[in-house]
Amino acid sequence: MAYKALYRTYRPQTFEEVAGQEHIVKTLKNALATGKISHAYLFAGPRGTGKTTMAKLFAKALNCEEGIGHQCNKCRNCQAIMDGSHPDVLELDAASNNGVDEIRELIDKVKYGTILGKYKVYIIDEVHMLSVGAFNALLKTLEEPPEHVVFILATTEPHKILPTILSRCQRYDFNKVSEEDIKERIKTILLNEDVEYNEEAIKLIVNLADGGMRDALSILEKVLAYSGNTLKVDDILNIFSLESKEEKINLLNSIIAHNMSDVLDRLNKYITKGTDIKRLTEDLLVILKDVLIYNSSSNESYLETLNKEEAKALTYKISTDRVVKMIDILMNTVKDYKNVTAINPLFEITLIKLCSMDDEFSKKVISQPKVETKPVEEKVVAEEAKIPEPVKVEEPAPTIKEEVKVDLPIEDTKIVEDVIILKDAEGDEGYSITDNQMVNVMVVSKKEIKSELLEGWKNIKRLTIHPSLGKAATLLIDGRPLVASNKIVILEYQMPKLAEKVNLKDIQAELQTVLKQVFNRQMFVYAVSRTRSVDLQALYMNLLQIGKLPKAKDVILEFEGE
Template identity: 40%
Template sequence: MAYKALYRTYRPNGFDEVAGQTHIVQTLQNAANQNKIAHAYLFCGPRGTGKTSIAKIFAKAVNCEADHNRPCLKCENCISIGEGTHPDIVEIDAASNNGVEEVRDLIEKVKYAPIKGKYKVYIIDEVHMMSTGAFNALLKTIEEPPAHVIFILATTEPHKVLPTIISRCQRFDFTKVSKCEIVGRMNEVLAMEKITCEPEVVRIISQLADGGMRDALSILDQCIAYAQDNIQTKHINEIYGITTVKEKLQLLFSVYHKEGSQLMAQINTMVEKGIDIKRLTIDLIEILKESIIYDYTKNDSLLKILTIDEVRKVKVNKTTKDRLEMIDILMDTYDKYRNAASVSSYFEVCLLKMMSVEEINTNDLVEKKEKPVVKHNVEIVSRETIPNQIEVKEDKNEFNETSEVEELPLFEEIVEEPTNKASKPLEDELILQLVVGANRDMRVRDEDNWSKIENYLSEIKWAKDAMILNNARIMASGEQYIVISVDNQASANEINEKDSNNEYLEFMKEILGQEKKIYAITRDQQVRVITDFKIRREKNDLPLPIEFKEFKEAKIGKEIELSDEEVILNLFGNENIIIKED
């Protein structure tokens, strides 16, 4: 026996087997059961959404011999219609029978009574292909057909059908079948065909089908022909020249971290493998779009492509605004593909443009500084030893220089930073020093851990801290501190005030794996500091980083312990210190 394609083998026989189109199925089923049948119907919608299948099921229902639950699929009429042998069910392809003569022949046959069933049903597919003359010839018959005749017109382009025809029909608009329903139907088919298939393959097919159940089964048919009875993700990737979600994320991460060489290598590999660049562009748009949807909803049930962990990775380093800007670049490039001599070249330029989207972290820039970094240590001495003076030593130059405290504002910043007092917004210069002393690898590691804060929102012990810090983003990370940015100054002040009492140390150890001080600033201050950093880097005028002293963890309900240095500082004042540089 000749092979029968899956979409024909598993075409629905009854209303209960139809995937999607619930509103249409329910209406037609009620009409058949209650004998409230119109003389003409217009089925509109995308290809492969069930227009012809439902037309045939409706033809069974109106001719079914059962009293209830039509079609019964057991009577002689239902069986013969299903086999395509019923004399009263006529299918016409308007693409090849669109002339006036064909329509006149149809009209001549309409007046004859049904041979076997109760109704003669004419199913005219792609009706928009009929000529104007043919439409006009059919017009009168559709308006006042014999009582035993039903017309079902199907089209993917209803705007090409004459308004006078549309006004004489009950119109039903078919929608794309949801991915969930496509996945469910394909799993049923795979089970009946006894074929094993990776879940990722089914998910990819549901995306490729773009709402068409017939397209989904055709793609599955092709995969079965290629991979036999064990379909893996690599098989569909090879057949259709598509990339995995992991590969797409790697592409985005190369853009995020401005790794140009790696990015070009990835694109070249994809081009050599015959990857569909246009489809890849759309996929990148969908990935970024899903991450933004999650930003605004926090609802993981809306994620169709990414997992929660993948969304968190996509969000790292990039604000919602940044990702929206990237989507604009991708959409603009996709629009230009139609006139492109080389699609891959346009795609390369597109990703290079995305690399230029301003990054919210400055640690990548810190690694490019030209001036050697000299760290400061603070030593506390008695009043008798050295009154009103500061001694500065540099390891390389080995010179001593003395000056009045007023002339060296650096001391004031060094004294302020370990306690992180939050009575007022943090100074830009302090944040700049923290950024200079930060470490990129440390920041990347902390960002990965920071994304887990959402998991602590429902834990009683950590919920309060997690709620306050959930919307913050890491700007810079050092060995003993992090700099974060928040939406407004009030939030920044609240975080800094709590951290000045060491209230976040335990939570930071839980999240980041070690105790770290927090310095909170606003997004506006972040932009200002980044701009200042760039200007001063060009001038080779970046400040020296801050060397942190050990800090004690505050115990809840107990007085905070001060270090020996802090006790002496309180006793003798700020003016009696020596600053030594390694």
Template identity: 35%
Template sequence: MAYQALYRVWRPQRFADLVGQETVTQTLKNALITDQISHAYLFTGPRGTGKTSAAKILAKAVNCRYREDGEPCNKCETCQAITAGRLGDVIEIDAASNNGVDEIRDIRDKAKYAPTVADYKVYIIDEVHMLSTGAFNALLKTLEEPPAHVIFILATTEVQKVPATIISRTQRFDFKRIATETIVARMQYILKDMQITFDDAALELIANAAAGGMRDALSILDQVLSFGADHVTLANALTVTGSLSGDTLTKYLRAVNAGETGNGLTIVQTELAAGKDPNQFITNLLIFLRDLLLYRQDPHLARSFYATQDPAAFAELIKQIDDTRVYQMIDVLTDVQEQLRQTTHPDVYLDVLTVKLATLSQTVAGPAAAPAAQSAPAPEALTETIKSLEQQVAALQQAAKGGAAPAAGPAAAVKRKAPQRHTKVHVNLEEINTVLGQATRQNLANLQSIWGDLLNMLDVGQRAMLHVGTKPVAASPEAVVVSFDYPMMFERVAKDQVLREQVEADLNKLAGNPMHVYFVPKEQWPQIRKNYLLAHPVGKQKSGRPAPGDAPTSAAASPATASAAPAAAPVNPLVDKAKALFGSFVEVDNGSSKQTASSDNNQKQTDGVKTNG
């Protein structure tokens, strides 16, 4: 028989073999034991975590007449036929290559017929998110009212692309990334069964490189076995995965921390010449730096093999690099990692990275230390400075006892205005004012209702940038203004043209018409909104008020009329405009406004209009 890859040979055949997904397997087993089998299931999660394997096990279990405790027997003719893929009643479809309406209509038509051998006809549709819109629509009715003998099992790695109408008609099970310890234990079990020797550090490295996917881990293990003549060593695992050893990373970090740019560049060129992957170089550095932070808090928290391979060297490096420096290095590494995805010359970026890391301390400490190094103050100057400060303190104390504010002078210079952080990205006020001119409360409510669906349509990185501290604050039929609580996130998103285009494209799908998106920082939004209301006092003529130039009759109102004015609570057209724009977010502070006919006081009333958010 031809050779089979490890992940095929060791594919789980029972729920007990599906490691790392205990919640999913226990729920499915209980449903089989109590005979509460649903007509449709949706398995979601990262690649290589057991979705398709669980679907095949479930297909065997529902059709096995000898199952025990919810597990298929794997001995009867039905189980063996499903395992071999020759049972016609279990149909596995790849939606990536069969994503048209005709294929789904064919499934819908054939689903009406009863199974030939098994008790249930099971359709396993892998990568279901690849189906077209028409194909999803063709599947809807069948999912909602399927024949009693049909079960649909849908599997996908990108559940955000599956329509909500499909998800709501299925039982959803989320498969999580498998823990590193669980992957290592599974590989140890397999290698012991195969009677192959191994290094524990090598298995930990493979598990880290697999990033939570059991299939990826077994594929890498297969390569290491082929490379190393049936023996799994750390050196072979490093070579196959393109990872760096802990010793190399330690030397590199010591070099850049000491400002030895030449040594750092030599290490980079040596590793690249040996065939190391540039992306893996940065990933290994990030993992190493993360474990430095964790090890300082508690040695048991450091999970990678770097911390366990040479604990003494690891602990010594912690003493040389403080946490602040580690944070700065991680920031630089993250930026360069993003740039590597769009370049064909990664070696250039690694060289630039090395120079940045080596000069990081000079960049941070240089400007602050420069003045002191240029001219150290003389003892006489220090004495004069101390006397001046003592006089200022005495003046402040005297002013505090007398209850009066200190006079303007040297003492007043002690007060310093707190620095304010200003965003570097320019806000397009013209476009935002255009949105406000057409904005309504209903449009804002509509946008807020679909904002969560929009976030689910984005990928993980984009969703993370928009998930925290953002919300729509104004909307027109063709545009929306989104506020950011954190200036740093606003700057990153405002510069990301790809993210803006993706958000607008997804909004177009959800809203049914083209939508433009404009971003503003939360700290600037109240002032932008207030300035717009002051510059556009719409509704004066509608309310019957005369213009400021025609106000003599209003100014000559009788005392009785004036005294009755507070009870009448006349409507401010600016308040109406604010309510029309922002809805229930508006609060009116009547205590700061007085009824008067002058345009100046009308502006003061605007200051009493507050909006929440």
């Protein structure tokens, strides 16, 4: 039997099989149902998230003999599209054929009618790689495309595409596939392949895949080739040079106990084995974040990698202050990895730093069992922090695209009694919230509200078909509540573009109405990209560490329109 890679075998054959990307499936189906077919589409988004797949599915839906919108997978058209032999559905990989000639040749054929189907569909992958000449040739065709022709341009780097091309395309932004969706797809495949698995192994693969479905399936395949019919955590760790959770906890325990020789022994072992040190550093960060979260919330549902017992055990041994300092050191290390070639020595220095960190507090904690942990925020409020000067209300940035840089020198950051007023200058299309103001929101945010939103977020889906709220609901579904207070919710988006759309003034009222309908809460909606979210959390941590977070009672939030 000819061998076929998992990701090929399991390429979705109908819109329904596509994991995630609901907003795109919905819009394409709608276009097919109403016959409003555009001549040019741009599918933009990260690798392996379904762009080419979706293009082929759309080609099928245009040409299926059962009628437009169908994907019977049985008729001549469907079958030929599936095996890549359809004379009217042409795939061109701009990464390899970037010459003007290829495009010319392709475009020459545009004027002829179809051979087998109703539509000629040109799928141009990695379109940002086309040469300028080829782009111009393409542009000419896009200006006056024949009735029966549809171009689908796919790219992972939409910013590299000429504006003149962009303006002629209907653009669809693909998202990274969510952990839940990847998990579900992997489970379906494992069931089908008769493979035994446990949840932890799947979780590990999902983490490694980082939102790419093709990557997830390639990883899965590699592991199965190695271990046969059972998916085992140990095998995954081996293949990808990862350390087990147990090992990472042991390492942390040695660090906490200032056991330098044990820490260095472990390091030598990693180096000999060829452990992925960058990944290990990031994993240590995740564990410490869990410790911090557990320390301040004692709520197991917020934990990412530790279970309750593990979190409890670590929390017991180490003070919040020290965890925060360790996180800080490790975060700097992760940043520094980008600028050095010698990863191992940098990690060694980091371990030595962590190990020799002076911490009277944690020794005290070890010798006398902790009675109760105070929530982080309360602790800051209780401290006799000197009151920083009030900060002037800052003018919002001129456009939402220019997000304020986060790397503020800490000394300059004074935040207290800052008022958020989102009144922009006339003519601006979007809202913008500064970093200082975001920290304020984080300080007054309430975990219960965030949990409530997270839990009910899926219910927004039903409004995506609503005639006037559909657009707002579709946009919201792709976001994830990051923090929320009584008055505002901050959403996090993988795609910066989507965050920008949320912050447009025009859509605010609809966004609020959707949340009002689903959660019965009146809240201002603001969005940040994943990158900015990470930076903000780092800023928050830094301020927490130096005792400069504002007090919750001093923060007043006000919004335009109240």
